[in-house]
Amino acid sequence: xxxxxxxxxxxxxxxxxxxxxxxxxxxxxxxxxxxxxxxxxxxxxxxxxxxxxxxxxxxxxxxxxxxxxxxxxxxxxxxxxxxxxxxxxxxxxxxxxxxxxxxxxxxxxxxxxxxxxxxxxxxxxxxxxxxxxxxxxxxxxxxxxxxxxxxxxxxxxxxxxxxxxxxxxxxxxxxxxxxxxxxxxxxxxxxxxxxxxxxxxxxxxxxxxxxxxxxxxxxxxxxxxxxxxxxxxxxxxxxxxxxxxxxxxxxxxxxxxxxxxxxxxxxxxxxxxxxxxxxxxxxxxxxxxxxxxxxxxxxxxxxxxxxxxxxxxxxxxxxxxxxxxxxxxxxxxxxxxxxxxxxxxxxxxxxxxxxxxxxxxxxxxxxx
Amino acid sequence: xxxxxxxxxxxxxxxxxxxxxxxxxxxxxxxxxxxxxxxxxxxxxxxxxxxxxxxxxxxxxxxxxxxxxxxxxxxxxxxxxxxxxxxxxxxxxxxxxxxxxxxxxxxxxxxxxxxxxxxxxxxxxxxxxxxxxxxxxxxxxxxxxxxxxxxxxxxxxxxxxxxxxxxxxxxxxxxxxxxxxxxxxxxxxxxxxxxxxxxxxxxxxxxxxxxxxxxxxxxxxxxxxxxxxxxxxxxxxxxxxxxxx
Numbered sequence: 256x257x258x259x260x261x262x263x264x265x266x267x268x269x270x271x272x273x274x275x276x277x278x279x280x281x282x283x284x285x286x287x288x289x290x291x292x293x294x295x296x297x298x299x300x301x302x303x304x305x306x307x308x309x310x311x312x313x314x315x316x317x318x319x320x321x322x323x324x325x326x327x328x329x330x331x332x333x334x335x336x337x338x339x340x341x342x343x344x345x346x347x348x349x350x351x352x353x354x355x356x357x358x359x360x361x362x363x364x365x366x367x368x369x370x371x372x373x374x375x376x377x378x379x380x381x382x383x384x385x386x387x388x389x390x391x392x393x394x395x396x397x398x399x400x401x402x403x404x405x406x407x408x409x410x411x412x413x414x415x416x417x418x419x420x421x422x423x424x425x426x427x428x429x430x431x432x433x434x435x436x437x438x439x440x441x442x443x444x445x446x447x448x449x450x451x452x453x454x455x456x457x458x459x460x461x462x463x464x465x466x467x468x469x470x471x472x473x474x475x476x477x478x479x480x481x482x483x484x485x486x487x488x489x490x491x492x493x494x495x496x497x498x499x500x501x502x503x504x505x506x507x508x509x510x511x512x513x514x515x516x517x518x519x520x521x522x523x524x525x526x527x528x529x530x531x532x533x534x535x536x537x538x539x540x541x542x543x544x545x546x547x548x549x550x551x552x553x554x555x556x557x558x559x560x561x562x563x564x565x566x567x568x569x570x571x572x573x574x575x576x577x578x579x580x581x582x583x584x585x586x587x588x589x590x591x592x593x594x595x596x597x598x599x600x601x602x603x604x605x606x607x608x609x610x611x612x613x614x615x616x617x618x619x620x621x622x623x
Numbered sequence: 624x625x626x627x628x629x630x631x632x633x634x635x636x637x638x639x640x641x642x643x644x645x646x647x648x649x650x651x652x653x654x655x656x657x658x659x660x661x662x663x664x665x666x667x668x669x670x671x672x673x674x675x676x677x678x679x680x681x682x683x684x685x686x687x688x689x690x691x692x693x694x695x696x697x698x699x700x701x702x703x704x705x706x707x708x709x710x711x712x713x714x715x716x717x718x719x720x721x722x723x724x725x726x727x728x729x730x731x732x733x734x735x736x737x738x739x740x741x742x743x744x745x746x747x748x749x750x751x752x753x754x755x756x757x758x759x760x761x762x763x764x765x766x767x768x769x770x771x772x773x774x775x776x777x778x779x780x781x782x783x784x785x786x787x788x789x790x791x792x793x794x795x796x797x798x799x800x801x802x803x804x805x806x807x808x809x810x811x812x813x814x815x816x817x818x819x820x821x822x823x824x825x826x827x828x829x830x831x832x833x834x835x836x837x838x839x840x841x842x843x844x845x846x847x848x849x850x851x852x853x854x855x856x857x858x859x860x861x862x863x864x865x866x867x868x
Contacts, residue, residue, distance in 0.1 A: 261725035265714065270714045457707025461771075463782075464673045464703040465726045519753070 258467050269449065270479065278578050280445065280555055284437040284487045285494065291429045292499040299385055302350035303331040305343055312360035314401075318371070322353070324614060327389045344376055351386055429581035432497045432556030435576035437491060438514065439521045439550055442486045444542035446525030450476055451538035454529075477508035477522050484518050504590030513586065513596065516603045517579040523610035524575075530617035550576040578602050624651045626778055626809045627672065631681035634667050641667040644681065648767050649811060654804050656823030657813040658852075660860055665813040666833040666852035670784050672811070682753035684864075686777045699728070702771035702779040702808075704787040706762050712771070716747060719755055720770055727774035741769050747798070761792030768799055771810045773833055779803065781812040785819065797822050813852060817853040826852070 270276050304322060308315045319416065323330040334340065343349045354372040356362065362369040373390050375383040398455055453459040453476075462472050488511070495501040503510060524546065532538045553567060554576040560568055570575050582599035585591045593600075627649035634642040642664045649655045659665045670676035672683050674694030683690040686700035711720050717724065720741055724734045742748050745765050755763060764784065772779050781800075785793045804810055812823070819842060820826050827837040836859060837842055840852055847855045 258725050258728070263723055265711065265718070266717065268714055269711070274835055402646050439845040458711065460675065460705055460707075461723075462726065463675055464698060465723075466698045466727050466728050487740040489804065495721065505848075559758050 259475050261469050262467075262471070264480040266449070266475060270483070273326055276445075277476075280441060280483050281486070284433075284490055287437055288433045288491050288494050289431045289498070292494075299382060299389075300326055301329050302355060302386060303348060304328050304351040305332050305334055305340075305348045305349050306353050306355070307328070307334040307422050308342065308353075308355045308359075309336055310355050310359035311376060312358075314360040314363055315355045315367070317401075318355075318394060319353070321393050322390075325389070327386075328393075329590055331419055340374060346373075347376075347393055347421070350382070351530070353390075383526070392467060396552060401550075427530065428565060429556075430499065430501045431580045431587065432490070432550075432554065432576075434488070434491050434514070434583055435517070435554060435558065435579045436550050437487055438484050438518055439524075439546055439576060440523030440542075440581075441478050442518055443525035443528065443546050444523055444539065445483075446477055447532070447542055448535050449480075450526070450529035452531050453533045454533050455535055458490065469618060470615075473526065473615070477526065477618040480525070481518060481522060482522075488518075490516050503587050505586040505592070509596075510583065510586045512556055513579065513582045513600065513603070514599065518585070520575045520603055520610060521578075521609040523607055526614035527610055527617065528616050542619035549574050552579055556580065575606050582593050625649065625684075626651050626685045626686055627811060629668075631673070631717075632671055632678050632682045634664075634671055635679045636677065636774065639743070640832050642671070644808035645800040645829075645834045646681075647827060647834065647837055649778075649809060651809055652795070652804055652807050654800060654810045654812065655695075656820050657811065657825035657829065658812070658815065658817070658826055658856060662824045663829040663863070665829060666782055668829070669780050669811070673701060674698060677729050677856060681861070684777065700731055700777045702727070702751055702774065702776040703782070704767050704771040704779070704781050704784050706783040708762055710767050712812070713754060715752050715754055716758075716766065716837045717742070717751045719766070720773065720858060723770045724773050727776075729774050737773055741773060745769050761795070762794055763815065764792070765799060768796065768840060771798075772803055775806075776808065778809040778811060781810065781836070783813055785816060789816070792843060817851065817856050820856070822850040828856060830859055832861050837841050 267618040270280060283440075306319055310320070319330065322328045328351065334343075335354070336352065340352050340354075343352065347586070352374040354374065356370040356372075359369050371394060373387060375386055453462065463469070492503065492510075496503060525542070528538055528541050532541060549571075553560075553563070554574050555571070556576075560571055560577070564573065578599040581594040582603075585595045585599075589595075625648045627647075629645055629647050630641060631646055633644050645668065657665050665753060667676060672685055672690055674685075674690050674697050678691060687699045688694075688696040688700070690697055705837075711722070714722065715737055717837075720738045721854065724737060725737070729737060733747050742751055744774050747762075747766065750758065750762075755766070758766070768779075768781070768784060783797055788796070788809065793816065800810055800812070812819075814820065823840065825837065825839050827834050827842065828843075829835065836846075836855070838846065843855050844850060847857045847858050849858065
């Protein structure tokens with residue numbers, strides 16, 4: 256116990272005597288959440304749109320008004336013929352064209368059905384998907400209003416994708432993602448680098464020759480980063496609630512519980528990396544390339560998983576952050592209970608157990 | 624009294640025989656030199672005796688304990704210092720001493736008096752609060768050695784402790800080794816500096832994983848008809864077919 260305390264204290268000296276380590280550990284998470292929250296946002300505002308509307312009636316005008324008053328779209332022009340559409344896209348000044356059918360309002364009244372065509376530039380599928388979501392949402396909203404005020408019944412195509420994010424805020428997607436990224440960075444990268452450093456300095460040899468038990472060495476390496484990640488978790492949650500205005504709808508304790516499991520997964524990954532590498536640089540590169548990149552690219556933080564090729568979707572299943580992000584979204588944003596994330600909890604816990612077992616075994620063999 | 628005893632110790636990595644069937648005994652208080660070119664197998668041998676590496680075959684006993692089966696007991700009785708010194712550069716001198724005292728299991732109430740004693744013995748009182756990274760190499764080495772015996776082990780293993788240090792600093796370092804030996808600590812030291820071999824009570828010379836000679840420096844010089852250990856070593860090392868790494 257004494258050994259453990261002395262050794263843990265020493266780890267904190269390492270962290271706080273190196274200005275860069277301190278910065279990375281305490282300031283980077285804050286920067287990341289602010290950058291991702293405000294700067295790098297996946298939401299798209301003020302997209303210019305054009306309209307081809309042969310009907311020019313109450314209904315089509317109503318929909319166009321809804322579009323132009325939303326913050327996502329700005330009306331650019333009315334077109335005289337469908338032939339102009341392609342030229343507009345070629346100029347690249349427009350993100351969406353809305354084409355109404357002839358006798359739009361009449362059709363609604365008589366048949367209860369009418370057609371709107373949304374034309375988008377498909378060269379950027381993510382933007383196109385986002386815009387489609389915005390547009391269908393706006394059309395649905397219009398239908399909903401008509402139904403309520405005039406009691407006119409017509410076909411409503413329900414769009415559930417953005418149900419829990421009615422204001423379409425990008426931060427709702429960012430916060431869980433950044434939480435996953437920061438916790439992974441602090442726990443896995445820092446733990447693996449700090450153990451690799453002991454190997455590089457030769458102090459690991461001395462520790463292994465000393466009467467100190469290997470499990471104590473591992474624990475005292477891991478515990479400081481565990482504490483720091485708790486601090487980071489708190490900062491991120493505070494920033495999300497008070498700065499980014501993303502509320503914690505569900506249970507805070509459940510959220511903390513899931514985060515703790517994820518922290519264990521990350522710490523185990525850090526241990527595993529450090530048990531196979533000898534140099535700090537390699538530990539840094541492996542955790543950077545093998546942990547951070549997949550989180551950014553494949554966990555659903557930046558790009559929707561549904562849009563990925565099937566192989567990548569399959570690969571994304573082995574990324575712990577993916578499950579963590581789903582769980583955080585369910586608890587924090589949607590306010591769901593433990594029943595909704597039981598799968599994620601089971602998957603993350605198994606990952607933690609398996610990874611810890613492997614890394615402990617690997618660490619012991621270093622003594623042989 | 625034998626404190627280290629190696630009986631046919633062998634370590635192989637795949638086809639490569641790093642240490643080939645070596646046997647020797649070291650008595651209490653002896654300064655036992657382990658000489659050899661780079662890659663001769665010195666470090667592997669020392670690692671087996673410290674319990675860091677498992678012998679492929681053969682037996683090793685340190686302080687009366689089997690290095691393979693009772694490595695926990697072995698660890699309680701030894702100190703270890705490698706060529707990397709293994710001090711924490713971003714910790715102060717006294718913090719390093721305290722840390723290692725704790726790691727080596729020195730009782731809590733003795734730590735502060737032992738720390739003072741250690742600082743005094745190497746004349747480091749003024750450097751107590753200095754960060755280790757700002758100490759000169761020779762000083763770090765002295766500190767690393769003193770720290771490795773702070774728990775008064777029966778045996779201290781030194782793996783090329785004087786690498787990269789000038790001859791004067793090496794001499795001063797050997798004074799510390801003699802002081803330790805006077806206190807009854809057995810010193811097992813590897814080196815490739817032949818002048819240091821002269822300071823040892825007995826030396827073994829390893830060539831390609833095998834022990835080629837083992838005796839006092841004086842006897843070896845007579846036997847091989849050379850006037851320095853350097854000459855003895857060269858005569859033996861000529862046989863080596865293994866490339867230095």
